[in-house]
Amino acid sequence: MSTETNNMVNGHSSMNGDISSDDDPMPNGQFDEGKNMEEEEEDTEVLKDPFCDPEHPRQIQFQDISAAAYKIKNGVQKTPCTWSTMSHHFKTDIYFKKDFLQVTGSFKERGARYTLQMLSKEQKARGVIAASAGNHALALAYHGQELKIPVTVVMPVVAPLMKINLCQQYGARVIVKGVDIGESREHAMRLGKKQQLQYINGYDHPHILAGQGTMGLEIMDQVSDVDAVIVPVGGGGLIAGLALAVKSLSPETLVIGVESERCCSFSNALKAGKPIYTKASSTLADGLAVPTVGVNALATAAPLVDKMVVVSEEAIALSILRLIEIEKAVVEGAGATGLAALIQGKLPELENKRVVIALCGGNIDTTILGRCMERGLAADGRLCTFTATVTDRPGGIAELAKLLAQMGASIKDIYHERAWLKADIFSVQVKVTVETRDKEHARELEQALRAKYAHVYWGPQKDCNKQECM
Numbered sequence: 001m002s003t004e005t006n007n008m009v010n011g012h013s014s015m016n017g018d019i020s021s022d023d024d025p026m027p028n029g030q031f032d033e034g035k036n037m038e039e040e041e042e043d044t045e046v047l048k049d050p051f052c053d054p055e056h057p058r059q060i061q062f063q064d065i066s067a068a069a070y071k072i073k074n075g076v077q078k079t080p081c082t083w084s085t086m087s088h089h090f091k092t093d094i095y096f097k098k099d100f101l102q103v104t105g106s107f108k109e110r111g112a113r114y115t116l117q118m119l120s121k122e123q124k125a126r127g128v129i130a131a132s133a134g135n136h137a138l139a140l141a142y143h144g145q146e147l148k149i150p151v152t153v154v155m156p157v158v159a160p161l162m163k164i165n166l167c168q169q170y171g172a173r174v175i176v177k178g179v180d181i182g183e184s185r186e187h188a189m190r191l192g193k194k195q196q197l198q199y200i201n202g203y204d205h206p207h208i209l210a211g212q213g214t215m216g217l218e219i220m221d222q223v224s225d226v227d228a229v230i231v232p233v234g235g236g237g238l239i240a241g242l243a244l245a246v247k248s249l250s251p252e253t254l255v256i257g258v259e260s261e262r263c264c265s266f267s268n269a270l271k272a273g274k275p276i277y278t279k280a281s282s283t284l285a286d287g288l289a290v291p292t293v294g295v296n297a298l299a300t301a302a303p304l305v306d307k308m309v310v311v312s313e314e315a316i317a318l319s320i321l322r323l324i325e326i327e328k329a330v331v332e333g334a335g336a337t338g339l340a341a342l343i344q345g346k347l348p349e350l351e352n353k354r355v356v357i358a359l360c361g362g363n364i365d366t367t368i369l370g371r372c373m374e375r376g377l378a379a380d381g382r383l384c385t386f387t388a389t390v391t392d393r394p395g396g397i398a399e400l401a402k403l404l405a406q407m408g409a410s411i412k413d414i415y416h417e418r419a420w421l422k423a424d425i426f427s428v429q430v431k432v433t434v435e436t437r438d439k440e441h442a443r444e445l446e447q448a449l450r451a452k453y454a455h456v457y458w459g460p461q462k463d464c465n466k467q468e469c470m
């Protein structure tokens with residue numbers, strides 16, 4: 001493990017008590033992390049998760065999912081699965097399975113609760129540990145508190161503060177450690193071994209898969225004659241459980257997985273026939289950025305998944321925007337990739353079919369949501385930026401503003417540049433961001449500007465003194 005970059009430990013809720021080894025939280029509820037680190041440095045043993053063994057991948061069975069459904073029915077919401085007016089636009093009968101409405105904002109509660117319920121009495125008393133930057137951590141923390149099982153979550157330093165705080169509020173012990181989820185996982189496994197806390201992989205533990213599968217059971221119960229279910233894919237836990245549930249009840253229903261093009265690890269694993277490392281770059285669908293998918297998840301899902309597609313960042317942003325505007329639903333990037341696949345035209349075969357799209361998480365930072373909306377508006381042709389060189393004589397900018405008003409474009413931002421311009425001394429460059437109705441309107445505006453001004457640069461600009469801007 002690389003050096004520690006940050007370290008934060010919260011008070012361990014007293015309800016989580018009943019832990020008695022030497023390395024346990026100190027009496028005041030703080031965990032002696034420094035001491036632990038020194039000991040840890042000598043510990044170079046490569047730890048394995050016995051529940052996720054690449055040599056012996058496990059395929060879960062349909063009865064595991066029914067057992068999970070029975071067990072969690074009083075602790076996890078049966079979320080609505082409702083028809084959407086977007087159906088008209090896409091010429092597809094669309095239903096949204098709204099798992100972002102779970103208490104902690106994601107489907108992860110299904111697997112988390114079932115896994116916690118299935119622990120032995122002794123393990124329930126000792127507690128569990130997990131590494132997660134978000135939804136799995138929140139789900140475990142919340143249900144751990146509900147079921148009075150101590151939960152420790154190790155979160156990478158990049159985890160959003162909001163999620164760290166929420167996990168603490170749900171009574172979990174939170175350790176912020178590791179530059180990425182890989183490092184957090186290593187730390188969690190070591191700490192788990194030391195303190196006899198069971199490590200729970202959020203996308204590959206067999207009980208997690210079974211729990212996630214309950215979403216598939218609900219979908220088949222809520223909507224009749226489903227032609228296809230579209231599911232976001234990260235480590236593969238959700239698609240594994242869901243595909244098993246759906247195919248067991250309706251073998252002809254298609255199961256389609258969607259990944260971000262910035263981390264298509266599941267598609268790569270399917271091609272390779274085994275989980276292989278795929279470098280993940282930053283994506284709006286951060287919940288899906290799992291570089292190596294789960295071994296049990298892959299073994300269970302591989303024979304059942306009909307198709308995988310990848311979507312662009314632009315389509316994800318647009319999907320988030322559409323869900324807010326039309327569906328009145330706040331959905332995070334990972335949860336919005338299913339609709340993104342339709343937006344990007346990746347599933348033409350679904351026209352005139354009945355399709356359920358899993359909207360499986362709503363935990364999006366407000367600041368990121370703002371940026372997504374702007375990107376979505378830009379992708380939709382409703383937010384445009386251009387630079388025009390206009391005369392510096394009195395009224396030059398007023399004339400430009402008048403043209404924009406005539407065209408029905410609303411100015412959001414305007415900035416003019418004089419000193420650094422290398423062109424005509426009597427010119428000024430004006431950079432404008434405008435709101436337009438749609439792509440067609442934006443095109444008309446561009447044409448009107450080009451008809452009036454000799455130098456128009458349409459789109460975001462890199463260097464205004466380059467010839468293309470003149």
Ligand SMILES: Cc1ncc(COP(=O)(O)O)c(C=O)c1O
Binds near residue numbers: 106136287332335
């Ligand atoms: C909102 C959301 N959707 C989908 C997924 C993908 O689930 P899995 O990792 O089980 O494939 C995740 C994973 O964290 C998620 O947070």
